[in-house]
Amino acid sequence: MHMTALRQPSGFTDADLAALARTGDPAAIDLLFARHATSVLRIAYRLLNSLEDAEDVTQEVFVGLPRALRHYSERGRFDPWLRRLAARAALARLRQMKRRRESQLEGDFAGGTTTSSVVERLTLEQAISSLPVDLRTVLVLRKVVGYTHAEIASLLGIRRGTSEVRLHRAIRALRAVLGEDG
């Protein structure tokens, strides 16, 4: 039940920073941003398929962090909690957005490491972007954020079986786009 706290180079654990951030300490929020903004932004981007909206949501998450941290207990790991918060914020934004065609990547990225070839990276990202929003949402929530199907069902107001089916359809669609060797 008690999770081991991970000591970061700065000497503050995420739990320490969360406790400070809860009081509105801007330095603590800055440090949390430095550590976790990338993963928050990428989750928001995968769900919203729009860099501009993803950046907005990322800002909202960190500005709203002090208040949201009232619901966080330091004994749990911080980064999964934050990823889920980001996912919920992005879903809230998604519901406000009008439906758009998801056929293109949004611009290019500044920096970022590559662990695979440029062609392969674009192919997988392009494939995910091309998924219908319902399928992409479940794929990201399940495979990137780490929600269970039951949690996804609760989040999206769908049945658990529907979440499972959508994930499978997303996988099938990715196989079709990427091919067997994708």
Next chain:
Amino acid sequence: MIRLPHISERRLYMIACREVTPGRLARYHLLSCPRCREVIRFVRDLDARLQTLDGPVPNEAMADGIRKRLREREAVILPATAPERRHAAPARAIASVAALLAIAAALSLLYPRASVIASSSAGELQFSSANLQSGATIGIRYLDAGRFGAESTIVLRVRWRTANSESYNFALRQATAATLTRGRRAAFEGSFVVPDSAVYASFAIENAAGTVVDSRNRELWAIMSLRKDGAPTYQALTQAYHDLIDGRQERALQALRERAELYPDLPKSGRELLFFERQMLGDDHADSTIPWHRTNVLRLHRLYSVRSWVPVEVSNPLRFYAGAVGDSAHPEFREISRYWTGRLADDSGGAGLEARIQRLFAATDSAFDYPARALRAYEAAWSRGDSIIPFLANNAFAIARTAGDFEAVLRWADRLADRNRREYSWGYIQLAEDPLYRDAGLDRLRRLLGWLDERNDDYRPLENTVSLQARADSGFRSLIFAAIGKALYEKGALSAALDTLQRATQLGWDASLFRRVGELLLQAGDTSAAAEAFLLTAVDPSTPVEVADSLRARTRMSAAEWRRGTAEASDEMSRRIMAGSVATRLPGIPRLATQDDRTVSLESLAAGAVTVVTFWSRHCGPSRLQFNELPRLSAELARHGIRLVAITAEKPGPEVARFVTEVDQGLPVYFDARREAATAFGTSRTPDYFILDREGVVRFEYTTLPRLLTQAVVLTLQDPSASPTGRVN
């Protein structure tokens, strides 16, 4: 070599995602099929790539924007704990709603009649382990969403199930698993030790007084015993089904489906799934699954028929399973059923519970001829600890009476009542009606009344507050008083009988009980008390006019006296019915779809009139049965200016339209595919009923079909300008 068919794509994905474990046949297939193995490799490779996938990175401009907004103290409210979809209010209003709920929770302690709908304030309960392992200590954390106000401790209540616990929950006991203490932050924490043999457990949270309960919108929380690979054990899924069948049918069906997937070689998995599909989905839908079940029966028959001995846990369900899928076009299944009936008789040894149940059935078959022998078999079963067999006490009580064994009758009546004193006190009532056992019955009924005066949490369902249980018990007390009064009358203790019968009419509200008591009072010569009982019966809206008229004739009251009497009785009816009311405002304004896919708000449907809201599903057996009553009910309600709104969680479509039309073309049915209304009311069960007053405030919740008309009509009689009973939350 037999070529095994390819695994379905869906199953391959589930195996690849580790959502299921491949069975023996699937493993054999994968060894020899590169195509299926490649699919699994692709999915698992995809998992790994998704974790390391590149993407955009934040820039300094974003960080500057955040710093600026923090300096300006901009308030942003994020969906931190509950899914935002359940809140109809915009995100910025969540904080104010949570504050109101906190106030309401505190107020509910002062005004027990008021209650808060849980849908937007269900907390989050976390367990340190999802595996219910005997003897293990499991840590608990509960994040309150405002329901428990400033409480420093709360209670985790539990219903434990062992491998042999029976279906439904009325004979199971509830217990306190742990007391949770508020930690440094908002969370309450504690731990409990899993008792021996527990395979499934349901939980709810409440305060120490039992006046505020979080039952997760009556869905409860649950954990169960797991295998080493993380899949639920067979016993756990069986007990999940037994627990969930009590009002959470869709989840019960899911548990059965999962059990059939994980344990396909146990015939009970398929047999119970088929049976429940028919109950839940109706014959039309269930017929579509029959081909799969037929294939399954053939597979099981081939698997087991070659064995020289088969336990009754296989032969008994298999004979029923085969019988259920056979028909005139498929007579081979009747043959298979007969085969397994024969095997059941041949292989009838065995020490398992199923085998013991079969032997008891055999003893029961001869009970009328040899009751003493049958009774000995039941006593032996009881001594062995087979008290969990559902029909044990019930049958033995009847057999003991047939045998004329006085001591055994009392012994089995006590054992029967011990299963659940509310549900099984009919044994004591029967004793009180029988001259031979009357005094013993009376004694036990009086003790039952004393028992009701105590707080008996072990029989209180997890979802019920103490006050809700007390309200239900007032009707039960009325029943006990009526039985005692009748027994006293037959003993010749007239004065005591009359007093007791009058007490029966002073509690709760049951028009048919009042009528029975009135008849007794009349027989006893107390015409004025009988008249009072008949007046209570007559004013109930569910009493037909001709019955009311005949009761009036029997009282011989003048028209003026009857008018005065019915006015007083009507006031009494209002007082008692409204004592069971709540006053809860729905969060948000749920939107529904019409049959032609227009959007309407529930507020617009219910504005200005008392409205009955019913949640139903054509996929739920009990709901389908009650749905047939809705046209009649709708007409009766309409006579009193009351509306009926019937809501289903489906989307509008031709199939549901056909279903509705077969019952009543004009029935007002609305669609809640996004579950906005279900969430606002805090319900996930069907059928479920609520009654709103003219302002749209919920006044009766989770009520039942037989009580609807009376409650709704009484609500129309309330002064619309007066504030509701209790505080509006």
